[in-house]
Amino acid sequence: MNSHYEQKPKSSGGQNNFKEIKYFELGVNIIPASNAYDLVLLSEFMSPEELVSYQKHPEHVRVAEVAGQVCESRIVVDYAC
Numbered sequence: 001m002n003s004h005y006e007q008k009p010k011s012s013g014g015q016n017n018f019k020e021i022k023y024f025e026l027g028v029n030i031i032p033a034s035n036a037y038d039l040v041l042l043s044e045f046m047s048p049e050e051l052v053s054y055q056k057h058p059e060h061v062r063v064a065e066v067a068g069q070v071c072e073s074r075i076v077v078d079y080a081c
Contacts, residue, residue, distance in 0.1 A: 017059070018054055022045055024044065026042075
């Protein structure tokens with residue numbers, strides 16, 4: 001199994017279905033530990049407003065609901081540079 005998946009922006013032929021997402025990367029943990037999570041999703045948006053728009057998108061809401069049912073726990077960090 002590939003432990004790292006990188007999704008390029010739509011302009012470079014990626015599969016990103018959300019116009020709000022500038023870039024995203026999904027990483028799978030390769031060293032299991034009791035204090036480690038299994039996955040990490042890094043997403044980059046052009047602005048905080050784009051992030052809010054993405055969070056309200058019906059497909060994101062649907063996926064978040066499913067994740068809430070199948071994930072033991074989740075941690076979210078939203079920050080600006």
